[in-house]
Amino acid sequence: TFLFVLSKHNEDIRCLTTLSHFGFECLPTQLVNKSIQKGFSFNILCVGETGIGKSTLINTLFNTNMKENKTSHFYSKVGLKVKTYELQERNIPLKLTVVKTVGYGDQINKESSYQPVVEYLDAQFEAYLQEELKIKRSLVDYHDSRIHVCLYFIAPTGHSLKSLDLLTMKNIDRRVNIIPLIAKADSLSKMDLQKFKSNIMSELVSNGIQIYQFPIDEEDDDNSQCLLPFAVVGSMEEVKVGKRMVKGRHYPWGVLQVENENHCDFVKLRDLLLCTNMEDLKDQTHTQHYECYRSSRLQKLGFNDTGPNNQPVSFQEMYEAKRQEFHGQCLREEEELKQTFMLRVKEKELTFKDAEKELQDKFEHLKRIQQEEILKLEEERRKLEEQIIDFYKTKTASETSQAQVCANVKKD
Numbered sequence: 001t002f003l004f005v006l007s008k009h010n011e012d013i014r015c016l017t018t019l020s021h022f023g024f025e026c027l028p029t030q031l032v033n034k035s036i037q038k039g040f041s042f043n044i045l046c047v048g049e050t051g052i053g054k055s056t057l058i059n060t061l062f063n064t065n066m067k068e069n070k071t072s073h074f075y076s077k078v079g080l081k082v083k084t085y086e087l088q089e090r091n092i093p094l095k096l097t098v099v100k101t102v103g104y105g106d107q108i109n110k111e112s113s114y115q116p117v118v119e120y121l122d123a124q125f126e127a128y129l130q131e132e133l134k135i136k137r138s139l140v141d142y143h144d145s146r147i148h149v150c151l152y153f154i155a156p157t158g159h160s161l162k163s164l165d166l167l168t169m170k171n172i173d174r175r176v177n178i179i180p181l182i183a184k185a186d187s188l189s190k191m192d193l194q195k196f197k198s199n200i201m202s203e204l205v206s207n208g209i210q211i212y213q214f215p216i217d218e219e220d221d222d223n224s225q226c227l228l229p230f231a232v233v234g235s236m237e238e239v240k241v242g243k244r245m246v247k248g249r250h251y252p253w254g255v256l257q258v259e260n261e262n263h264c265d266f267v268k269l270r271d272l273l274l275c276t277n278m279e280d281l282k283d284q285t286h287t288q289h290y291e292c293y294r295s296s297r298l299q300k301l302g303f304n305d306t307g308p309n310n311q312p313v314s315f316q317e318m319y320e321a322k323r324q325e326f327h328g329q330c331l332r333e334e335e336e337l338k339q340t341f342m343l344r345v346k347e348k349e350l351t352f353k354d355a356e357k358e359l360q361d362k363f364e365h366l367k368r369i370q371q372e373e374i375l376k377l378e379e380e381r382r383k384l385e386e387q388i389i390d391f392y393k394t395k396t397a398s399e400t401s402q403a404q405v406c407a408n409v410k411k412d
């Protein structure tokens with residue numbers, strides 16, 4: 001039912017004004033309701049040295065005290081701490097995942113400090129890709145852990161970026177939306193800050209580092225891109241300014257108000273992250289960074305959108321070609337295995353034959369020796385028998401001659 005109000009603009013014409021929306025004008029409302037029902041999620045990665053103010057800034061941004069133990073400076077390598085929080089503002093639920101580096105910048109050799117960060121970013125893309133490739137996908141209730149924004153905390157040195165900053169940003173800029181921040185900006189004067197900001201930006205440009213580009217809004221002449229890197233200050237301390245209590249940091253010479261745009265860029269950053277650009281950050285993550293990962297990963301697996309002569313190839317054709325290729329490769333490998341097996345059998349046969357021949361020769365040799373031994377023994381036996389015969393002959397002869405002698409003696 002629609003409500004109409006009769007308005008009398010003209011005495012003769014009756015004008016009807018609608019009090020409620022109808023028709024496809026309601027489409028955005030449907031989207032809003034659906035999104036609220038589904039809830040929102042946002043994943044932030046904070047990269048920066050230990051004690052640079054990562055936890056304090058996150059607490060200040062979300063106005064919560066996410067209790068944490070103090071991190072140590074004595075880790076032997078860089079790690080990542082992941083925590084998910086269920087927040088609610090009015091009736092809007094937000095599943096916030098905060099990933100923070102641990103031990104970043106604390107090692108003497110910082111060459112591979114960026115590696116765990118890169119691995120983490122890729123692992124989240126890989127998990128999403130694996131879900132996408134499943135036959136039964138459940139992307140609707142899948143907890144998407146891909147990082148939507150990386151807040152890169154730069155130490156307020158007032159000079160330039162450290163080589164670690166450049167190395168890390170260079171290695172992650174194709175994987176995540178980087179928003180560079182000058183941490184603890186309250187330690188720099190306004191003039192130093194301006195100079196530091198322009199130094200950083202020119203260093204990023206000269207090193208070819210891509211940072212997050214804000215969508216150009218023609219109506220908004222207050223361009224946030226010019227403020228980069230945002231100079232931020234974090235604090236959960238409530239300080240009295242006039243009659244109001246504000247978040248700030250109390251110094252002997254006055255109060256730095258975190259939410260005062262003349263004091264730092266905190267409000268700009270908060271607006272950008274939470275009010276104006278959260279959806280764009282998520283879109284960029286999906287359409288730019290994830291797409292880049294996905295295409296290089298699929299190409300590595302051998303998939304391509306076009307064939308050898310730049311003709312489009314369907315997924316089925318590609319699958320068939322891959323299957324054929326795989327089948328061919330299996331056959332080739334089988335043939336190779338057979339050949340090596342035959343070769344080895346032949347080699348073994350030859351060695352067996354050699355060994356057999358050797359044994360046979362040995363046997364013949366031994367047989368010959370044995371026969372010679374037998375012959376020798378035969379000869380000796382024959383000689384012995386002859387000697388025995390001779391002996392008996394001599395014995396008989398001597399007995400006969402002895403008998404003769406005795407007979408002769410008796411006769412005499």
Ligand code: GDP
Pocket residue numbers: 048049050051052053054055056057071183184185186187232233234235249
């Ligand atoms: P994390 O190790 O990077 O998480 O650093 P923390 O957030 O634990 O902060 C370390 C110390 O720096 C704490 O004593 C904070 O009070 C202080 N701190 C945090 N943010 C700021 C800031 O913006 N300015 C100043 N001066 N100190 C800060």
